[in-house]
Amino acid sequence: MSKIDKVVLAYSGGLDTSVIVRWLQDTYDCEVVTFTADIGQGEEVEPARAKAEALGVKEIYIDDLREEYVRDFVFPMFRANAIYEGEYLLGTSIARPLIAKRLIEIANETGADAISHGATGKGNDQVRFELGAYALKPGIQVIAPWREWDLNSREKLMNYCEQHKIPVDFSSGKKKSPYSMDANLLHISYEGGILEDPWAEAEEDMWRWSVSPETAPEEPTYISIAFEQGDPVAIDGERMSPAVLLETLNKLGGANGIGRLDIVENRYVGMKSRGCYETPGGTILLKAHRAIESITLDREVAHMKDSLMPRYAELIYNGYWWSPERRMLQAAIDESQQVVNGEVRLKLYKGSVSAVGRRSEDSLFDERIATFEDDAGAYDQKDAEGFIKLNALRLRIAAGKGRKLI
Amino acid sequence: MSKIDKVVLAYSGGLDTSVIVRWLQDTYDCEVVTFTADIGQGEEVEPARAKAEALGVKEIYIDDLREEYVRDFVFPMFRANAIYEGEYLLGTSIARPLIAKRLIEIANETGADAISHGATGKGNDQVRFELGAYALKPGIQVIAPWREWDLNSREKLMNYCEQHKIPVDFSSGKKKSPYSMDANLLHISYEGGILEDPWAEAEEDMWRWSVSPETAPEEPTYISIAFEQGDPVAIDGERMSPAVLLETLNKLGGANGIGRLDIVENRYVGMKSRGCYETPGGTILLKAHRAIESITLDREVAHMKDSLMPRYAELIYNGYWWSPERRMLQAAIDESQQVVNGEVRLKLYKGSVSAVGRRSEDSLFDERIATFEDDAGAYDQKDAEGFIKLNALRLRIAAGKGRKLI
């Protein structure tokens, strides 16, 4: 590895990444550029400025990326109805490629030769950050302190802070959570602590974004979401920007106890891991998107999307947003969404979301043909006989030649 | 079409299939054998005997197929986590191949040369019955009265009854439902009526198997389900036969408002159709099965199952249970389930089911490796660097040669 002069660090302003600033300065004798982004994690980002300055950082980037995040990452992913392993809405995975992109942009602007992040060596996030970075700037160097240093216990970190005079009262006001958490506009996640026993139920006070279904309102909430080309554009008739729309859905979902998930998932690095997630707005959005697709998409297009979806979700989970294969799949998905326009009515109630109505100028639902009543000849039932006979032909020939299916 | 001497009819005992008995006798001058099955539709099947006798039927089959249905059809399908179009649990689809099989077995026993059924020419069920019948007995003839006769309105049917002295008070006690319904141990379905407008919300009094989430108990219900080789075998430690187990889950789910679904789906015959479904036990079972798989299945096996699932579900929806391609997929799925043993703890509450715990002797969850705490060397974080670097190699080479991803 060649000499590093300047490194761009994904900096949260918290204790761990503050330690990393100092450790990078000391270990690599290099300049550190900090980058702090608001992607809807629900914490002020501006305080990171003073903290970075106190650590001697000269180039400080603080960006509000919320609209870009939802518009260019969350919404394109939802066009695919992406779910990882049947359950997970990819709330962490989809935020990483945006961070990777900004790290590289800032490296280009500041002439840095490396990037760094605070993700551990066991998780998926290191992979997502670094694959993105390498794909966008192949010569970049990556420093992953958690894979390099020996500060792998709370005590050692604290000693390091004391030794280097890093103020540790960063989060003094809050009770330290027993969970490892991560949040952005799409979700908040919890890992570690008692969750490491997959038989143990998560404690009620772990959840932060949603009320429990038990304490949610006794009356259902009805909303409608309008879609244009596969993306949501309005709630109850009011047009909103992507980030505002998702934030609104988060509030509606959270208030109705919607979007909690407790799973064991398979990490790309090879181990199983227990995770709990709150994705209130995303859970509503997925239901709504499937409902609007149900009346506007052709059957075979819908089925093809369903068959491609697991691979698409896996790509994003594994960190391959910035890859030609994701772009190839996205081209197919986006092609399908031109007609996904219309409105869905939803019922939110104590943890559940149901689609109760859907309508569209682009609907393929044909009342005349679907009806149980007399259809005035719109559909000739006799066609069904030939349809069945020829679909059965290969089976009839096989059975006629003695093939057994039982 | 050659002369038909004897036809086996799937006979519910209701008005429509009673008309069919007479119509077959008259139109084809043939003997009719009736076959009535209890597959958990929730109605007595024995009364069908007297009705058939009254219509002059001499060979009457009345079978309790509930255990066979759940053991040999429902459970194998649930091993695949089968969902059609992202939502539908295939409750009607999976009952049809069993009926087709019995129709053919009875045709073989009674020397019948044809089968008949009461499904319309617009739906999927005609396809499922007939594909199954042709696949199992290629020379069988199929009579689908709804595609042939002109009794295509309620009035004409009634006139026919009067003319042929068919008693029409069959369902006199009950108020005639505005919906077309179908039920078996896995679910009850609703179509037609106001549902033909996909924007209209289903009325609360349509639902029959579940209380509304609003009126479900205020306290959650916790249960555990034990699995062996991918199939559920016990609830709360009590072993049950397949049908009893599913019935028990239906009660638990129904009491907690679980398993309602309102969708627009794509029929195999080519049109979109609105359907509402209650699948209380199946909804719980799917959640539980995914949860037990989450700790026992290898990642790549799980992902392969997910990628095959849409095709498997489509096969069943379209009526190809009795086909070599379903058997081929089933072989792969069943191979994966040998290790799917263990127990899942679930919370049922006002329409939602959540997995809150899972454990297994066959668990692949490795606490030592997954932990956020010190893992005593079980996992070498430095391995991640090489893992990422080589996974990124093709992307780095491409970027180095000028390929753009943005």
Place this chain on the structure above:
Amino acid sequence: MSKIDKVVLAYSGGLDTSVIVRWLQDTYDCEVVTFTADIGQGEEVEPARAKAEALGVKEIYIDDLREEYVRDFVFPMFRANAIYEGEYLLGTSIARPLIAKRLIEIANETGADAISHGATGKGNDQVRFELGAYALKPGIQVIAPWREWDLNSREKLMNYCEQHKIPVDFSSGKKKSPYSMDANLLHISYEGGILEDPWAEAEEDMWRWSVSPETAPEEPTYISIAFEQGDPVAIDGERMSPAVLLETLNKLGGANGIGRLDIVENRYVGMKSRGCYETPGGTILLKAHRAIESITLDREVAHMKDSLMPRYAELIYNGYWWSPERRMLQAAIDESQQVVNGEVRLKLYKGSVSAVGRRSEDSLFDERIATFEDDAGAYDQKDAEGFIKLNALRLRIAAGKGRKLI
């Protein structure tokens, strides 16, 4: 079916479709518009005019569609490396959607309310013509004489000709082939006759487009093909239009005995069928296209293409070129082809085509990294250890917990 006033017929000028002209006039009392296309079948199309006139046809369309055919149908399909059932290059299948499109365009221009064709009721072509027609003009009526009339033997046809004074000396000069043949710029096909026994070898004198490998030149022929965005644009440095290029490849391939194929394939209508094909240019083109992709496509893109290909080929074989799902797949395939530029060198010899060289400005082949010699640090072999260790992690955990693979 409502009254038909005018029908557009896909008219070859041969005996069968000439009979159809008269039969349509008589049976439907309607005007017939003939449409004859040159798609490279190797026969003059202009003589069809006089024949149609002699039959009383007033609106006669004779089009040279060769360039459109290759540019808009053959080449897009080859971008996908489409092969049906591992062997068949889809030479008939891909010509049908163009014919369907022109039939509908002419129906629109002439105000016809129906189309007609000379395909039989057992084959795939009827499906391809009619699916295309319905997809492009849903209200169109379709007349398929071979499914309707009773002229289903040579004798009856001849009687009909005599009776209606249709001259039967159309093909008097040529010896009547025992095979059913079909040709266009991409291939010529043979069915029927002794081929109906799949154990019987095709006779040497059946083949028309290629010399036998045995009589091909003793010296190999070397050529190079240049590609731009996945499509071939030049041979040996000479730029050619699509049709001219394919024609040139056909001559080169035919002279070297390349592109013969003898298979049993599965028709969409359900039976197996023996077919022999000569696709000289297409066989060369497929080899060349794969070769240029091999150095320009990303690995995962190439693998995704390979996994989508069977479905894409099936779509085209079954007649769904004009469908939203084909467009969706095409969007993905076309997205991948932007970088497929460069040149391939090929050796043609006695029935074989081999790629012997490939080069491109967009090559991802990196000599520095691929080399067996010292790579001066371009690739760090130590990365492989971590790569393997983490890829093995799930397997190691499983084995550690007692899972057996043998």
Place this chain on the structure above:
Amino acid sequence: MSKIDKVVLAYSGGLDTSVIVRWLQDTYDCEVVTFTADIGQGEEVEPARAKAEALGVKEIYIDDLREEYVRDFVFPMFRANAIYEGEYLLGTSIARPLIAKRLIEIANETGADAISHGATGKGNDQVRFELGAYALKPGIQVIAPWREWDLNSREKLMNYCEQHKIPVDFSSGKKKSPYSMDANLLHISYEGGILEDPWAEAEEDMWRWSVSPETAPEEPTYISIAFEQGDPVAIDGERMSPAVLLETLNKLGGANGIGRLDIVENRYVGMKSRGCYETPGGTILLKAHRAIESITLDREVAHMKDSLMPRYAELIYNGYWWSPERRMLQAAIDESQQVVNGEVRLKLYKGSVSAVGRRSEDSLFDERIATFEDDAGAYDQKDAEGFIKLNALRLRIAAGKGRKLI
């Protein structure tokens, strides 16, 4: 890494692995067990004994694994028609899991705590060996000298030999090939040298197993291959063991110039690499297997196999033979092969192999239905109308509602 006492080395008897014996002894101060297998590479394995003894090895394993190799690895893979990236028959990939299995078996027998091999850090073989080893014995340690030592040039290796008195005249008789080669009963491969330029044609004298098509016999050779449950069992009516059968096909193919391949492939470790291969018997076998499947497999089973094949081939290429996902796919493939019985007649001529006839007691080819002649009512052409109309229904509805496909 803990202390290593004994290591099992995959030992060819050649110079490189002889150096490794000594290097392991010196570097790890451990005992070395050598394992040399005859998998049909075409060289005597017995001489390896004396060489190992001369290096002080006490436990020497020399196994003839040819039958096991073909029966348990090559044939199961051919049931899938596996081809990597459209061209490569996986001749190297499929030999590795057998070696890995024997290394682990010998480690278990001898109480060794590590295995070692002579594969470089850039290739796929290290991955295949090591994934297999970890999957079968998770606690095993792996020593990959080419990733560890600094003997990365010919000169350094020679110095090491001189210094350690390792005789270098091992291959003195033969002219040193400029290519890196690898052979087993399925194929021989060539890499390196001038092949590192993908535009350069391979020299004629590189090829070792086949005559050039130009010098192959002027007369075609006809053979027949009989299959049972998807595996070949006899040639020209003579039953043979798996290895003898493949060897016989290799001779037949080689004599007719069949099975040469020149490609650029994508390695699992991330780079593209040029490879040339001779797979004479395998090329014939693949053609024959597809031909026997063409008359015995159901259409949808065949298509499902085709759609799964790329993933299956990728698994084997990447080294995941010993994995639960490969077993899952194999279960599906093997299920499909019960009916793949019968005989194929093939023509071999100057580099090409063609199937010219196929027959089977399990044939699904139905002459009565397939015929162009009168079929006496076996197939009702009128069924095709309903078949097409309903398959077109979704397209007609969409077009009727204004959807455009052009």
